[in-house]
Structures are given as C-alpha cells and as structure tokens.
Amino acid sequence: THQWRGIIEEYRDRLPVSDTTPVVTLREGGTPLVPAQVLSERTGCEVHLKVEGANPTGSFKDRGMTMAISKAKEEGAKAVICASTGNTSASAAAYAVRAGMVSAVLVPQGKIALGKMGQALVHGAKILQVDGNFDDCLTLARGLSENYPVALVNSVNPVRIEGQKTAAFEIVDMLGDAPDIHVLPVGNAGNITAYWKGYTEYAADGVATRTPRMWGFQASGSAPIVRGEVVKDPSTIATAIRIGNPASWQYALAARDESGGFIDEVTDREILRAYRLLAAQEGVFVEPASAASVAGLLKAAEQGKVDPGQRIVCTVTGNGLKDPDWAVAGAPQPVTVPVDAATAAERLGLA
Ligand code: F0G
Numbered sequence: 001t002h003q004w005r006g007i008i009e010e011y012r013d014r015l016p017v018s019d020t021t022p023v024v025t026l027r028e029g030g031t032p033l034v035p036a037q038v039l040s041e042r043t044g045c046e047v048h049l050k051v052e053g054a055n056p057t058g059s060f061k062d063r064g065m066t067m068a069i070s071k072a073k074e075e076g077a078k079a080v081i082c083a084s085t086g087n088t089s090a091s092a093a094a095y096a097v098r099a100g101m102v103s104a105v106l107v108p109q110g111k112i113a114l115g116k117m118g119q120a121l122v123h124g125a126k127i128l129q130v131d132g133n134f135d136d137c138l139t140l141a142r143g144l145s146e147n148y149p150v151a152l153v154n155s156v157n158p159v160r161i162e163g164q165k166t167a168a169f170e171i172v173d174m175l176g177d178a179p180d181i182h183v184l185p186v187g188n189a190g191n192i193t194a195y196w197k198g199y200t201e202y203a204a205d206g207v208a209t210r211t212p213r214m215w216g217f218q219a220s221g222s223a224p225i226v227r228g229e230v231v232k233d234p235s236t237i238a239t240a241i242r243i244g245n246p247a248s249w250q251y252a253l254a255a256r257d258e259s260g261g262f263i264d265e266v267t268d269r270e271i272l273r274a275y276r277l278l279a280a281q282e283g284v285f286v287e288p289a290s291a292a293s294v295a296g297l298l299k300a301a302e303q304g305k306v307d308p309g310q311r312i313v314c315t316v317t318g319n320g321l322k323d324p325d326w327a328v329a330g331a332p333q334p335v336t337v338p339v340d341a342a343t344a345a346e347r348l349g350l351a
Pocket of ligand 1 (some may be wrong): 083084085088184185189190241253
C-alpha cells in the first residue's frame with residue numbers, strides 16, 4: 001500500500017496531465033541514489049549514483065515513456081513508433097502493452113544490444129532493422145509519424161522530456177537541494193535537456209536554492225556536440241549513444257551554457273574502465289553507455305577540473321544486464337569442479 005506510484009502520480013502537479021489523462025505506468029522512477037565510496041575517495045568529493053537501471057524496463061527511458069504513452073492514449077492513438085539504439089524501443093514496447101497499443105520500432109541493423117532486442121521482441125513490438133544508423137532511423141520514424149496514423153514517442157516529443165525531468169526532482173527531494181555538479185552520458189541529448197529543465201523548475205519555485213553545473217560526456221567516436229559538427233558515421237562500443245546528429249543538440253548547448261558546465265568526450269577505453277570500476281568497486285552493474293558519465297568525472301578529476309568537497313551526482317542510465325557481452329568479454333571462464341567440498345574449497349582458495 002505504500003509502494004511508489006510512478007512519476008505521474010508522484011509529480012502530477014508538475015507534469016502536463018489532467019484528471020482525464022489515462023495513466024499508463026509500470027511504477028517507474030523512485031530509483032536509488034547510491035553513495036559512491038570509491039569515486040568519492042578518488043575525487044575528494046561526495047559522489048552519488050542515480051541508478052536508472054532500476055527502472056521497470058532497465059533504463060531511464062521509462063520516465064519519459066509513461067508520459068508519452070499516457071498522452072498518446074489520451075489523444076486516441078492506436079499505435080506508437082520510435083527510432084532507437086535499444087532502450088527507447090524496449091520501453092516503448094512495454095508501455096504500449098500496458099496501454100493496449102501496437103508499437104513499431106526502428107533500430108540500426110546489428111548495432112543494438114541483445115538484451116534490448118529481446119525486450120522489444122518479447123513485448124511484441126513490430127521491429128524493423130534499418131540499414132543505417134540511429135540518425136537515419138529517427139528521420140524515418142519522423143516521416144512515418146507525419147504521414148501515417150502512428151504517434152512518435154522519441155524525445156523530440158516534448159512530453160518525453162517532461163517525464164524525464166522528474167529524475168532531477170527526485171535528487172533534490174533526496175539531498176535537500178541541488179548538487180554542485182550533475183554528470184550525464186549524452187547521445188540524442190534528450191536526458192541532459194530534461195534534467196536541466198527539472199533543476200531549473202525546482203530552483204524557480206524555490207524548492208532548490210540553486211542549479212547544478214551540467215557536465216555531459218559523449219563517446220569519442222560519436223561526439224558531434226564536442227566537435228561542433230554532425231558525425232556522419234558514428235562509432236563506439238557504447239551502442240546506446242552511437243549517435244551522430246542529436247535531436248536535442250541546441251537544448252544541450254543551452255543546458256551547458258546556462259549552467260556553467262561543459263560537454264566533453266570519453267574514449268571507449270575510458271568508458272570500459274569506468275564500467276569495470278562501477279561493477280567491481282561500487283557494486284553497480286551498468287551498461288557501457290551509462291559508464292560514460294563516470295568515465296567523464298574521472299577524466300575531469302585527472303585534469304584537475306574537480307575541486308574537492310563538492311556534491312556530485314552521476315546518472316547511470318541503463319542496467320548492465322542489457323548488454324552482458326562486455327561483462328563476459330576478456331573475463332576468465334569459471335572452472336568446473338565435481339560435487340566435492342575439498343576440491344571446491346581448494347579451487348576457491350579457502351583451503
Ligand atoms: N544512456 C543510455 C543507456 C541510453 O540508452 C541513452 C539513449 C543515453 C544514455 C543517452 O541519452 O539520448 O537522452 O542523450 N538511448 C536512446 C535510445 C537514443 O534509443 O534508447 P540521450
């Protein structure tokens with residue numbers, strides 16, 4: 001009876017819904033804000049992880065999707081469509097099931113993690129693998145939504161941003177005020193836009209006394225905002241953020257500049273190092289793209305950009321189970337033993 005009700009009910013007065021909006025929810029949000037001991041030691045700061053992989057479909061997309069699908073249902077839509085690097089499609093597929101709608105998803109061929117593909121499949125989405133990248137998928141999805149009876153639920157749909165801004169509310173509600181710095185991975189740039197909106201709304205209403213500096217990190221092979229130009233053939237092992245022409249580019253620049261922050265890049269090597277550190281030293285298993293925020297924080301600390309004593313929140317956007325290949329890759333195969341305590345003890349180094 002005291003379960004978290006989902007972001008629409010928890011933040012109803014701050015979202016564009018009315019009494020007649022059908023609430024389509026899987027009780028998303030209310031995710032853990034976990035103190036990060038090793039990252040705090042390394043930076044001399046108080047670092048927290050906002051663990052968005054704890055959402056119902058395993059990523060932050062659920063916050064936006066409960067809004068997008070609820071509004072689409074309110075408007076009478078029977079079908080929804082999205083372009084996706086995997087997480088948006090998994091979320092859209094699940095929420096469409098709850099709403100009794102058909103979902104169609106466009107994904108870049110061969111470039112989405114198996115767990116995400118499995119989610120879309122098992123939730124019954126109609127999936128097309130596009131011979132192109134995410135940016136091509138988004139162009140196609142926009143065109144289809146303009147010409148056919150299907151609602152677009154990508155973050156170019158402003159109600160997605162409204163839902164996703166609630167993560168910033170939760171952080172302020174938990175900490176009592178905004179942090180000094182908020183760090184995020186950046187792909188299509190919807191999430192950094194959403195957090196900035198949430199933080200500025202809370203500050204404007206006096207719920208927070210200030211806003212954080214927004215630090216965003218793109219993967220080096222997919223860093224159009226850092227380069228200042230579209231990347232035609234984006235590449236990175238962090239497939240979730242393999243995006244060359246972010247839809248919310250201008251909003252990301254606004255978040256960066258209005259907050260006094262910056263947007264930088266991290267290499268795949270740095271991403272994987274942070275990915276392993278999070279799992280092996282903080283006990284938090286995320287997907288590679290999510291580790292870009294932490295990789296960025298560590299890079300900034302090494303560059304002397306992190307003054308000690310600050311309160312920092314890193315969003316880790318998706319669950320490690322989405323893309324377990326990276327956990328297994330390079331790790332030693334577990335040894336096989338007979339059903340024998342002495343042998344097992346010996347192999348475990350206990351004897
Ligand atoms: N982290 C993960 C795990 C993501 O799935 C995404 C985006 C991002 C970070 C970047 O967020 O796009 O708002 O800047 N995934 C989208 C998708 C593109 O289709 O699932 P962003």
